[in-house]
């Protein structure tokens with residue numbers, strides 16, 4: 526049995542406790558536990574010259590992490606501009622935010638070719654390669670161009686809109702053609718698979734997409750949550766609440782997460798259900814993400830302003846309606862906060878999956894679980910219909926859902942949570958990885974031996 530080679534732009538630093546927040550590394554790390562594998566990607570560091578970088582290696586618990594540096598120019602064109610300024614908004618249905626430039630497209634292709642050149646010398650003939658996410662659409666083809674004939678799978682962590690929208694990006698059909706180098710393409714939901722297969726069909730290409738919804742390691746997360754509620758941080762949060770119910774939001778500070786709309790929903794709760802004033806606290810953890818991209822800086826300013834406005838309007842001298850934190854909190858501490866929260870408020874406008882929704886369920890106390898309020902447009906929603914599902918664009922609907930959650934009987938909370946928890950425990954990260962890799966093994970190979 527060959528090794529599993531994971532390739533993604535973002536690679537977690539294997540030894541640090543507080544990672545840059547993000548579900549891709551969390552899901553994959555949970556999935557990789559116990560196997561022997563190589564994880565290849567960007568180091569997060571800057572290279573000084575354009576010469577091909579030498580990978581750095583670190584092996585922890587059977588996983589070897591091999592990372593390369595990128596120059597400031599490569600990082601800007603490939604990651605900031607093309608991946609996060611063009612592909613990210615487009616695939617989150619926000620074509621108006623797409624900021625296309627041919628130069629960035631060239632840098633994107635250049636860095637994909639660089640990844641391929643640096644990876645090939647590390648490969649063995651029986652390895653299975655699994656490429657992740659939109660930063661690396663053309664990598665499979667770049668590897669094939671260098672003679673790689675082994676199986677290569679691809680998983681897209683973000684949503685896929687209909688072709689009529691994707692095609693607004695110049696060169697979209699070239700990306701689709703490159704994706705034919707993959708033996709199998711995984712996406713998060715059936716809707717994503719339908720949209721991608723439709724795009725292939727309309728371009729005369731083979732349909733290769735199937736849904737494999739990503740999960741977490743719920744057993745480990747529950748154990749962390751149980752341990753974490755006994756820690757100092759959870760104690761401090763509990764004391765500071767002084768008996769108020771806790772509504773919790775946890776998201777990277779990203780316009781796809783629907784944060785301004787969520788804040789307005791909470792504002793509508795304050796306005797329309799005054800009985801909750803002084804009796805609830807909304808804690809939003811929103812670590813700054815992709816801060817070099819203009820759209821993200823604008824969002825941060827907007828949220829600063831909204832928080833100020835809502836707190837200004839409703840705060841009392843001894844109570845603050847919203848607590849808003851833009852620093853990351855370590856995941857094992859967050860686990861305890863999830864367990865303490867009466868309501869998780871997760872309202873993305875579009876999201877590939879949203880692992881926070883699954884983590885919240887896994888962290889609950891079975892005797893008195895909290896309520897998950899979840900957007901219809903999270904990839905997690907089709908699997909989680911026992912959540913209170915909302916349209917994130919409607920502030921009044923969010924307010925009604927929050928009121929429903931805050932006043933829900935213990936019986937109903939238990940009923941809803943039991944079903945949600947069964948699903949989270951069934952569709953784990955390990956299950957997701959095994960399921961995808963089995964399907965990859967069975968898929969008709971692009972390069973038959």
Ligand SMILES: O=P(O)(O)OC[C@H]1O[C@H](O[C@H]2O[C@H](CO)[C@@H](O)[C@H](O)[C@H]2O)[C@H](O)[C@@H](O)[C@@H]1O
Nearest residue numbers: 535547548549552658682739876877878879880
């Ligand atoms: O690497 P960054 O630019 O800092 O961004 C963090 C990650 O964000 C995205 O995560 C996605 O994957 C999650 C797991 O499948 C999914 O739950 C979530 O809905 C997605 O948005 C991005 O796709 C990753 O590549 C980034 O590393």
Ligand SMILES: O=c1ccn([C@@H]2O[C@H](COP(=O)(O)OP(=O)(O)O)[C@@H](O)[C@H]2O)c(=O)[nH]1
Nearest residue numbers: 546547548549551777853854856879880881
């Ligand atoms: O301060 C934070 C905020 C988030 N997260 C973690 O980052 C991941 C976010 O994943 P999700 O799929 O919800 O969204 P993404 O950021 O990948 O779009 C989850 O595991 C969170 O627990 C974290 O560890 N610290």
